[in-house]
Amino acid sequence: xxxxxxxYSMYGHIRKMAEAVAEGVSEVxxxxxxxxxxxxxxxxxxxxxxxxxxxxxSFAHVPIATVDELASADxxxxxxxxxxxxxCGQMRQFQDGTGELWAKGxxxxxxxxxxxxxxxxxxxxxxxxxxxxxxxLHQGMIVVGLPYSFQGQMRIDEITGVSPYGASxxxxxxxxxxxxxxxxxxxxxxxxxxxxxxxKLARK
Ligand SMILES: Cc1cc2nc3c(=O)[nH]c(=O)nc-3n(C[C@H](O)[C@H](O)[C@H](O)COP(=O)(O)O)c2cc1C
Numbered sequence: 729x730x731x732x733x734x735x736y737s738m739y740g741h742i743r744k745m746a747e748a749v750a751e752g753v754s755e756v757x758x759x760x761x762x763x764x765x766x767x768x769x770x771x772x773x774x775x776x777x778x779x780x781x782x783x784x785x786s787f788a789h790v791p792i793a794t795v796d797e798l799a800s801a802d803x804x805x806x807x808x809x810x811x812x813x814x815x816c817g818q819m820r821q822f823q824d825g826t827g828e829l830w831a832k833g834x835x836x837x838x839x840x841x842x843x844x845x846x847x848x849x850x851x852x853x854x855x856x857x858x859x860x861x862x863x864x865l866h867q868g869m870i871v872v873g874l875p876y877s878f879q880g881q882m883r884i885d886e887i888t889g890v891s892p893y894g895a896s897x898x899x900x901x902x903x904x905x906x907x908x909x910x911x912x913x914x915x916x917x918x919x920x921x922x923x924x925x926x927x928k929l930a931r932k
Pocket of ligand 1: 810899
């Protein structure tokens, strides 16, 4: 069973979460976690101005996702940083290239799930995930979130991302905060949860 983790990360926060999601997927017997980046749409010049060029170079070895491989996955977990409360443009562009899959109904009945990152605590993680779900539903996917059986959802003793909609992390205004242990645990839980559901569906 193949679970694709398709993400965009500018500075590495979503990338770190994606790796934790992959760990969670791999905990399920027979599930293979496959990490993919969506194509970059910004020039090197713009990335340099945004202070993201070095980080981008360090991700270069992660293969770029193709639209076609979505169709052969059993489940797809998407990761995106928040951009003004929505998914980032790179991810939107990738999604907008899936019209042919939509026309064929190629993703109908597959499990889909989303995780996110924002600079600030209330900067749009939930709206990013929920608005992304609209796209998954248009593709006929079965939307899976992060249930409260993930105990870290209840934490109020420390600042944390994470909601019933999906794992998330707070990056800080300068990107200075990397995902906390609780946020990484949420990402692992979400990966395992999605793979478990997908494996039950695959057996039917
Ligand atoms: C154009 C732009 C818009 C952004 N909009 C928001 C926002 O609405 N709320 C927020 O908290 N952070 C916002 N951010 C910060 C990013 O979400 C943050 O850099 C990202 O989550 C870090 O994850 P990454 O390192 O994986 O890219 C924005 C960043 C950019 C460049």
